[in-house]
Structure formats: structure tokens, C-alpha cells
Amino acid sequence: xxxxxxxxxxxxxxxVINVDHGxxxxxxxxxxxxxxxxxxxxxxxxxxxxVVITNQSGIARGYYSLEAFAALTAWMEQExxxxxxxxxxxxxxxxxxxxxGSPFDRDxxxxxxxxxxxxxxxxxxxxxxxxSVFLGDQxxxxxxxxxxxxxxxxxxxxxxxxxxxxxxxxxxxxxxxGSLAQAAVALEAWLRRELPAGAMx
Numbered sequence: 077x078x079x080x081x082x083x084x085x086x087x088x089x090x091x092v093i094n095v096d097h098g099x100x101x102x103x104x105x106x107x108x109x110x111x112x113x114x115x116x117x118x119x120x121x122x123x124x125x126x127v128v129i130t131n132q133s134g135i136a137r138g139y140y141s142l143e144a145f146a147a148l149t150a151w152m153e154q155e156x157x158x159x160x161x162x163x164x165x166x167x168x169x170x171x172x173x174x175x176x177g178s179p180f181d182r183d184x185x186x187x188x189x190x191x192x193x194x195x196x197x198x199x200x201x202x203x204x205x206x207x208s209v210f211l212g213d214q215x216x217x218x219x220x221x222x223x224x225x226x227x228x229x230x231x232x233x234x235x236x237x238x239x240x241x242x243x244x245x246x247x248x249x250x251x252x253x254g255s256l257a258q259a260a261v262a263l264e265a266w267l268r269r270e271l272p273a274g275a276m277x
Contacts, residue, residue: 082203082207083203083207084201085119085127085208086197086208086221087128087129087212088130088212088214093152095107095109099133100148103148117160118267120161120162124209125164125203126161127197128166128168129167129210130168133172136172136178136180137172164201167193169184171184188216188217189219193220194226205227206225207270209227210226210229215240215245217229218245218247227247231250232259
């Protein structure tokens with residue numbers, strides 16, 4: 077591996093990329109999080125690949141279709157590319173055992189906290205999980221990162237009274253942040269530790 081050439085910033089979607097209004101499946105309800113773009117630009121400028129890792133049980137629950145999710149994802153990718161932060165990939169899991177008999181009403185190795193989506197992203201795009209970082213706002217994000225061998229995880233804890241990540245489920249490099257602005261500071265510090273001198277300009 078050379079520098080950041082095979083490193084990634086893995087991101088949850090709802091609550092990290094967009095405001096989590098609950099089962100967001102339409103453009104009308106999709107609002108980019110304040111402070112997101114500086115984080116993405118910092119990572120992209122340092123050579124990290126940007127990869128979305130998202131559970132989408134709204135599909136299993138029948139709240140929106142695969143086609144609607146695909147259309148929203150295509151629009152999101154276009155908007156991010158237009159902002160100068162193109163995504164390398166979007167990996168999603170539509171499955172969840174909800175008891176409605178739908179084709180996605182089942183358990184899946186891809187559904188966080190399982191590591192399947194991250195492992196697949198690493199295989200498809202030749203990424204090094206140990207040299208990468210995950211930014212998520214749910215304990216299941218951090219648990220998936222740890223299970224996949226991701227070296228650094230930033231837990232975006234919007235509410236300090238919300239569920240914490242059990243210590244046994246945290247990667248070696250684990251840090252809690254209260255906002256995307258704090259995540260940017262933590263990411264910059266991590267990049268300066270991890271990348272060769274001069275790689276960040």
C-alpha cells in the first residue's frame with residue numbers, strides 16, 4: 077500500500093451524510109448534514125476513498141422500494157460528485173427480520189453490526205480495512221467496523237444520553253465526537269498520524 081491509495085473513509089448514511097428523519101427514501105426528505113462536506117473534502121484530498129455503508133431496513137418494511145432507493149442514491153452520488161467529493165461506492169443491506177414475509181424479511185451477514193458490507197467493499201475496491209476509518213452514529217456501525225478489522229472509528233454521538241458502544245466492540249482506534257465539526261478535527265489528527273509527511277499539503 078502506498079500512502080492513502082487503498083485507505084477509505086467508510087460512512088454510514090442516515091445520521092452522518094443526511095439528517096436522520098427516519099426511513100428516508102425520497103429526495104424531498106433527504107437533507108445533507110451540516111458540516112458534512114468539509115469532512116469529505118479533507119478525506120478525499122488526502123486520497124481516501126469515500127464508501128457508504130448503510131442498513132436500509134425501510135425496504136424490508138415496505139416503506140420504499142429498491143427502485144426508489146436506487147434513484148435516491150443516484151441523485152445523492154451526483155450531488156456529492158458535483159461538490160467535488162465523488163463516492164467510490166455505496167453498499168447497502170435491505171434485509172431485516174420484520175415478520176412481514178417480504179423477500180427481505182430475513183437475517184443477513186451484510187446487515188450491520190455484521191461486517192459483510194465492509195468486507196465486500198474492501199474486496200471489490202481493494203481497500204485496506206486496518207488503514208481505514210469508519211464514521212458512524214450508531215453502535216452497530218462501530219461494531220461492524222471492529223468486526224471487519226477497520227483500524228479507526230469515529231462514533232458521532234449526537235445525543236450524549238444515547239446508547240454507547242460497548243468497550244469490547246470498539247476498534248483499537250476509537251473516538252467519540254459530538255458533531256461533524258469535531259469529526260473533522262479528529263479525522264485531521266488521524267490523517268496526520270497515518271499519512272506520510274507532506275501528504276496533506
